[in-house]
Amino acid sequence: MTRKAAIVGGNRIPFARSNKKYARASNQDMLTATIDGLVARHGLAGEQVGEVVAGAVLKHARDFNLTREAVLGSQLSPTTPAYDVQQACGTGLEAAVLVANKIALGQIESGIAGGTDTTSDAPLAVNDDLRHVLIALNNAKTLPDRLKLLGRIRPGQLVPDQPRNVEPRTGLSMGEHAAQTAKVWEISRESQDELAVASHHALAAAYDRGFFDDLVTPFLGLTRDDNLRPDSTVEKLASLKPVFGKGEGATMTAANSTPLTDGASAVLLAIDEWAAERHLPVWAHLVDAQTAAVDYVHGGEGLLMAPAYAMPVMLARNGLTLQDFDRYEIHEAFASTVLSTMKAWEDPAFCKEKLGLDAPLGSIDRAKLNVNGSSLAAGHPFAATGGRIVASLAKMLHELGPGKRGLISICAAGGQGVVAILES
Amino acid sequence: MSDWYRDFANSGVGSTITKQLGLPRPVRLRRYTPGQPLLDGPALVGSAGEGRLRAEIESVLKEDGVTALSPVTADGATAAKVAAVVLDATGLTTPADLAAAHDFLAPAVKRLGTNGRVVVLGEVPGDAPTPTLAAARQALDGLVRSLAKELRAGATANLVYVPAGAEAAVPGPLRFFLSGRSAYVDGQTVTLSAADVPSGDGGATPLAGKVAVVTGAARGIGASIAEVLGRDGAHVVAVDVPAAGQALAQVANRVGGTALQLDITAPDAAQRLVEHLVERHGGADVVVHNAGITRDKLLVNMDAARWNSVLAVNLQAQLDLTQALLDAEGALKPGARVVAVSSQSGIAGNRGQTNYSASKAGVIGMVRSWAPTFAERGATINAVAPGFIVTEMTAKMPFGTREVGARLNSLNQGGLPVDVAEAIAWLAQPASAGVNGQVLRVCGQNLLGA
Numbered sequence: 001m002t003r004k005a006a007i008v009g010g011n012r013i014p015f016a017r018s019n020k021k022y023a024r025a026s027n028q029d030m031l032t033a034t035i036d037g038l039v040a041r042h043g044l045a046g047e048q049v050g051e052v053v054a055g056a057v058l059k060h061a062r063d064f065n066l067t068r069e070a071v072l073g074s075q076l077s078p079t080t081p082a083y084d085v086q087q088a089c090g091t092g093l094e095a096a097v098l099v100a101n102k103i104a105l106g107q108i109e110s111g112i113a114g115g116t117d118t119t120s121d122a123p124l125a126v127n128d129d130l131r132h133v134l135i136a137l138n139n140a141k142t143l144p145d146r147l148k149l150l151g152r153i154r155p156g157q158l159v160p161d162q163p164r165n166v167e168p169r170t171g172l173s174m175g176e177h178a179a180q181t182a183k184v185w186e187i188s189r190e191s192q193d194e195l196a197v198a199s200h201h202a203l204a205a206a207y208d209r210g211f212f213d214d215l216v217t218p219f220l221g222l223t224r225d226d227n228l229r230p231d232s233t234v235e236k237l238a239s240l241k242p243v244f245g246k247g248e249g250a251t252m253t254a255a256n257s258t259p260l261t262d263g264a265s266a267v268l269l270a271i272d273e274w275a276a277e278r279h280l281p282v283w284a285h286l287v288d289a290q291t292a293a294v295d296y297v298h299g300g301e302g303l304l305m306a307p308a309y310a311m312p313v314m315l316a317r318n319g320l321t322l323q324d325f326d327r328y329e330i331h332e333a334f335a336s337t338v339l340s341t342m343k344a345w346e347d348p349a350f351c352k353e354k355l356g357l358d359a360p361l362g363s364i365d366r367a368k369l370n371v372n373g374s375s376l377a378a379g380h381p382f383a384a385t386g387g388r389i390v391a392s393l394a395k396m397l398h399e400l401g402p403g404k405r406g407l408i409s410i411c412a413a414g415g416q417g418v419v420a421i422l423e424s
Numbered sequence: 425m426s427d428w429y430r431d432f433a434n435s436g437v438g439s440t441i442t443k444q445l446g447l448p449r450p451v452r453l454r455r456y457t458p459g460q461p462l463l464d465g466p467a468l469v470g471s472a473g474e475g476r477l478r479a480e481i482e483s484v485l486k487e488d489g490v491t492a493l494s495p496v497t498a499d500g501a502t503a504a505k506v507a508a509v510v511l512d513a514t515g516l517t518t519p520a521d522l523a524a525a526h527d528f529l530a531p532a533v534k535r536l537g538t539n540g541r542v543v544v545l546g547e548v549p550g551d552a553p554t555p556t557l558a559a560a561r562q563a564l565d566g567l568v569r570s571l572a573k574e575l576r577a578g579a580t581a582n583l584v585y586v587p588a589g590a591e592a593a594v595p596g597p598l599r600f601f602l603s604g605r606s607a608y609v610d611g612q613t614v615t616l617s618a619a620d621v622p623s624g625d626g627g628a629t630p631l632a633g634k635v636a637v638v639t640g641a642a643r644g645i646g647a648s649i650a651e652v653l654g655r656d657g658a659h660v661v662a663v664d665v666p667a668a669g670q671a672l673a674q675v676a677n678r679v680g681g682t683a684l685q686l687d688i689t690a691p692d693a694a695q696r697l698v699e700h701l702v703e704r705h706g707g708a709d710v711v712v713h714n715a716g717i718t719r720d721k722l723l724v725n726m727d728a729a730r731w732n733s734v735l736a737v738n739l740q741a742q743l744d745l746t747q748a749l750l751d752a753e754g755a756l757k758p759g760a761r762v763v764a765v766s767s768q769s770g771i772a773g774n775r776g777q778t779n780y781s782a783s784k785a786g787v788i789g790m791v792r793s794w795a796p797t798f799a800e801r802g803a804t805i806n807a808v809a810p811g812f813i814v815t816e817m818t819a820k821m822p823f824g825t826r827e828v829g830a831r832l833n834s835l836n837q838g839g840l841p842v843d844v845a846e847a848i849a850w851l852a853q854p855a856s857a858g859v860n861g862q863v864l865r866v867c868g869q870n871l872l873g874a
Contacts, residue, residue: 033670040673040683043659075677210666210692213685217669279704 004285005100005111005269007422010391011038012265013219014226015379018119021222022262027056027063030219030264031070031116037217038112038266039075042280048077050108053095054266055085056116057382057413067114088413089333090291091115092265092386093420099269100286109274113390115383116264130157167413169297174304174413175334179245179252181302182336185343192256192335193237196376199332203373204230211372215391227259227379244334256335261379265387267394283394284406289420290314296415301354304337306417307409308344312355314419320405322361325421327368327396327406329389332375337411372396386410390422397424427814429827430837448836451578454539456604456846458628458655463602465507465537466491470528473515477545477586480594481510487625488599495528505537508602513546514586516560525567533571542581543601544568545594548615551587561585565613572611572869573834580610580835580869589618593858599625600850608811608843610834611869619857620802629657630853635705635757637661637697639688639745640715642668644815645765647675648841649712652849654679658710661701663688688715688741694748698755707757710852711749713742713764713787720776731779738783743790746805750797759802761852764791765844766809766863772872784809788863795861804860806851811867814838833868 013034016022022030031054039045054067063069068082087094092115099111130153137149166173182192206212207224216224232255242250244257268280275282292310294301307330315322322345330338344350345361352358372392375385393406406422430450432438442449454464467485469492471478485492493506509532513525525544533542544564552558564583572581582601586594593616600606626632636653640646641662650660660681664672669685676683684700686693701708716738719730742764749755749762769777770784791807798805812818812829818838821829830838847866850856 036677037669037673037683040662040676040681043676043680043682045677045680210687210690210696213666213687216666217673217683217685218667219670223667223669279706281703 003104003106003271004287005103006272006275006282007284007286007390007394008268008270008275008280008282009038009042010215010265010267010387010394011041011217012215012384012388012391013037013263014216014222014224015261015263015381015384016222016226017379018260018262020226021220022118023120025118025220025262026121027059027066027116027118027264028070028073030118030262031066031114032073033219034114034116034217034264034266035070035074035076035112038268040217041214042268043278045075046077048080049110049112051099051102052076052080052082052112052114053085053099054082054114054116055091055095055383057086057088057091058117058119086383087416087418089331089380089382089385090410090412090416090418091383092388093289093390093408093410093418094291094386096267096269096286096386096390097289097418097420103269103271110268110270112266112268114264114266114387115385117381117383118262119260120262127157133157167303173244175244175252175257177296177303178257178334178336179250181305181340182251183245183249184302185340187251187336187339187343189251190234191339192251193234195332195335195338196237196256197232197234199370199373199376200229200232202371203228203377206372211395215395225378227261228377252334252336256376258333258375258380261381263379263381263384265384265391267387267390281398283398284422284424287421287423288314288318289418291416291418293417294415301415302340303413303415304333304411305341305344306415307411307419308341308417309355310417310419311345311409312357312361314421315361318421320421322364324405325368325407326400326404327371327393328364329370329374329393329406329408331385331389331410332370333380333411335376341409386418393422397422400424427837448831449576450836451538453578453607453835453837454604455607455842460604462488462599463490463507463541465505466493467508467510467602468493468495468506468532468535469510469512470495470532471512471515472524472528473513473517473521475512475515477512477514477591477594480591481512481545481598484595484598495532504535506532506535506540507537508541508543509533509536511542511544513544513564516546516564518556519560519563521560522563522567525564529571533575536575536579538577538579539607540575540579541602542568542571542575542579543598544581544583546583546585548585548587568613569611569869575834578607578835580606582606582609582611583613585613585615587617590616590858592621593617593619595625596621596850596853596855597859599855605846605850607846608835608839608866608868609847609864612865614859614862614864616858617799617860619799619860621857622854625855626853630855631710631849632657634658634709634852635661635701635707636710636712636852637663637701637708638712638714639663641675642671644817645810645813645841645844646714648845649714649848650675650679650681652842652845653710653712653852654681656849658852659705661705661708663697664715688745689736693741694744697745698748698752702752702754707754708749709757709760711746711756711760711762712848713745713762715741716765718777718780720780722776723778726779734779735783738780739786739790742787746794756801756803759854759857761803761856762798762805763848763851764805764807766807768809768811768865768867768870768872771809771865791863792861799860802857804851804857806859806861807863808844808847808851809863809865809867810839810844811865811870811872812838813844814840832872833870835868837868839866839868
């Protein structure tokens with residue numbers, strides 16, 4: 001009999017559009033502030049938790065021990081161990097799964113899972129040619145050797161390598177990949193814009209009713225996600241020009257795709273007894289999780305379609321159908337990703353040929369989907385999205401009452417996906 | 425936020441100049457730090473008439489290791505300095521008896537050292553059966569207030585009215601007025617009431633095991649209240665609006681407490697606070713209504729938004745939260761303490777602050793009205809009215825306005841947030857059970873509304 005990890009609470013800082021409010025904040029600054037907010041909310045100052053697991057997708061060399069450094073800078077006890085993980089946009093959810101698994105195995109009683117990412121304070125690397133010369137220079141023993149090497153430096157080598165938001169194996173940006181998938185699944189521009197507008201309205205409403213009062217802690221003067229447009233309308237969005245996909249039939253715009261964003265999130269998990277000792281609520285339990293990967297390079301599958309494959313495996317293992325859930329959180333990397341994934345689950349041919357199912361997984365009640373908004377409105381600091389979703393969904397399920405189920409689906413770069421089940 | 429003038433007046437050349445020019449000479453006040461003795465020297469204890477509180481006074485001094493001198497054994501006007509003068513005036517029967525108070529105080533006050541303390545204990549005028557007796561008792565109020573204005577070098581004088589049957593309530597207030605905790609409380613009168621008072625002063629952590637809620641805790645006076653309550657042993661639930669969350673989290677972590685982001689004017693604020701306190705903390709022992717805003721304008725120019733927002737935060741929220749806490753099972757623990765932050769403006773009024781002063785005067789009405797209800801539960805509700813307190817807000821005032829505001833009091837300096845916090849932490853103590861329905865000014869005996 002394994003024990004399920006309880007989700008006790010969460011915290012994140014408001015997400016900020018790239019090069020805005022958090023332009024000068026590092027991954028470590030944001031993760032530390034986020035942990036401190038979590039510590040304050042749950043009265044954990046000076047306490048040791050079992051483990052802190054977090055990560056970042058865009059990392060500086062100095063961030064080699066990012067999570068442990070954040071712990072040392074935080075109000076947690078310095079005797080709290082920590083390690084980094086990285087699974088692209090799946091990082092945050094994967095971190096929660098790792099913490100939950102150790103809790104389930106009895107290896108720790110409590111833990112914090114998180115993620116942080118900045119696209120403003122992104123690492124610039126010395127370009128490879130120059131780096132090779134500099135390393136050789138460092139190793140050279142004689143002055144003539146050194147002078148010779150210095151003579152090999154060319155102006156072009158002084159241009160730093162910029163991090164690029166592209167898949168290394170295809171050279172295509174994630175948006176271009178998503179546009180291909182949108183075309184395959186014939187996702188209309190209107191349906192994407194509608195999803196984006198719904199996300200903004202839902203997130204704004206959730207803020208207004210105080211839903212995020214115990215989920216978000218302001219940072220550097222930002223009190224709400226600055227990508228949020230409460231007055232967004234389908235008409236306004238219809239006027240935007242597509243930015244991904246080419247020519248006729250391009251549907252993906254800056255509004256129905258997530259912008260580059262900075263931010264961090266954290267989730268507090270524990271065994272029920274640990275929570276009870278501290279009079280902390282158990283919002284939900286992390287029941288199960290599944291990852292999958294697709295061959296988007298040669299296999300003809302879309303880059304962001306892996307969650308579609310992970311889902312039936314996890315549902316079968318738990319004896320559940322896609323309709324057995326009260327809330328669905330499908331990460332809005334792009335509106336078209338959410339819609340393509342749902343369409344795939346409804347498609348008999350896809351479910352039979354790709355997923356090996358006798359019948360399609362079926363459709364999702366849209367009234368239960370991303371009810372408090374998702375990444376299109378909040379933004380998507382890659383590694384921070386998982387923590388945002390886990391904490392929000394756990395609180396939603398807690399509000400609905402005991403025995404309610406929630407489903408999470410997050411797509412990630414490299415053709416990967418992570419799905420998970422929470423239950424209150 | 426250092427007091428440059430005070431530092432100058434205490435420097436070698438500054439001391440000479442200010443003395444010769446007859447300028448105010450503020451001293452560095454003796455503020456409480458953990459482990460500090462009650463007094464730094466002996467105390468002179470005397471009575472006017474047949475006082476009935478000598479035993480209480482002497483036992484407090486004895487427990488705290490203070491030598492109690494009586495005037496009879498004191499060797500004349502040249503005798504060494506004393507740290508405090510305590511007069512038991514509960515034996516007054518006629519105004520003529522006041523001469524005995526004068527006879528004791530005049531030589532005693534001459535011996536009072538820097539940051540000295542004068543505490544006078546009397547009977548409650550309102551309880552007097554005859555006009556003569558009431559006059560004699562009320563006379564103490566004028567005597568103490570004037571003496572407070574005459575004292576120099578950080579010394580204070582305060583009056584405690586003790587009704588019959590409230591003797592057990594004396595030690596807590598007496599300790600407060602003698603100690604560094606009351607550094608900026610001067611010329612005040614507190615009237616005790618009979619109550620079940622636990623014995624002992626609680627040592628270094630009088631609030632150990634208590635859960636204390638502080639609204640508006642993210643900065644300024646609220647942050648200081650959280651720190652002092654935490655220092656005294658309480659688990660602090662620091663509350664502030666969600667927008668102040670980053671600073672709030674820092675305060676909560678600094679005092680080892682918890683942060684609760686809550687807009688206290690939201691329709692469901694009271695319900696959310698009650699649920700949080702009951703679920704997370706098993707109820708609250710101490711509630712400090714500190715959250716407050718200003719939206720200054722002359723009355724004729726004030727719009728509805730300014731008026732309504734100030735009244736909503738400063739007064740209505742205090743009423744709503746307190747009522748909800750009283751109504752909800754287990755939200756307030758037995759012997760709970762509620763302290764509401766009022767203001768000097770609520771007593772004296774202030775140009776441009778009709779809304780603020782209305783709200784802060786309203787707070788005074790609230791605590792007085794609720795005091796009997798709280799007494800029935802063995803609980804108390806009091807108000808603290810800060811005077812000129814040096815904060816980030818006052819640092820932004822024009823130099824002249826700020827300096828005049830800071831000097832117009834008997835201690836010739838502005839108070840610090842910690843002074844307000846100390847008064848609140850004292851009211852929160854179990855030993856303050858006999859202090860109920862009171863309004864304590866923390867103003868250095870400010871001339872406004874005095």
